[in-house]
Amino acid sequence: MATTVTMPVLIAVLATVAGILIVGVGGGLIKPMQTRWDGWLASAEQETGRIKEQVQSSSGEVAHSQPLSSNGTSVSSAGATATKPALHTSSN
Numbered sequence: 209m210a211t212t213v214t215m216p217v218l219i220a221v222l223a224t225v226a227g228i229l230i231v232g233v234g235g236g237l238i239k240p241m242q243t244r245w246d247g248w249l250a251s252a253e254q255e256t257g258r259i260k261e262q263v264q265s266s267s268g269e270v271a272h273s274q275p276l277s278s279n280g281t282s283v284s285s286a287g288a289t290a291t292k293p294a295l296h297t298s299s300n
Contacts, residue, residue, distance in 0.1 A: 232238050 233241050
């Protein structure tokens with residue numbers, strides 16, 4: 209009989225504590241956590257920019273490493289041409 213009263217009270221207290229923690233940490237209610245979030249977001253922005261630059265520079269290297277002839281085949285340094293792989297599309 210006592211568990212029918214204490215269990216809902218325990219669940220309500222735990223849910224309240226969890227809700228306060230979620231709102232407090234996520235919303236920046238706790239000042240040190242807000243500072244950490246700002247640091248993490250700034251790091252993520254820097255990483256995103258660095259990765260974007262790497263992708264652009266690596267795609268530029270690939271494009272410049274194998275020049276294409278007018279018919280879409282790549283020309284090697286020995287003068288032989290290799291065909292570009294065909295793209296397969298599915299028709300449903």
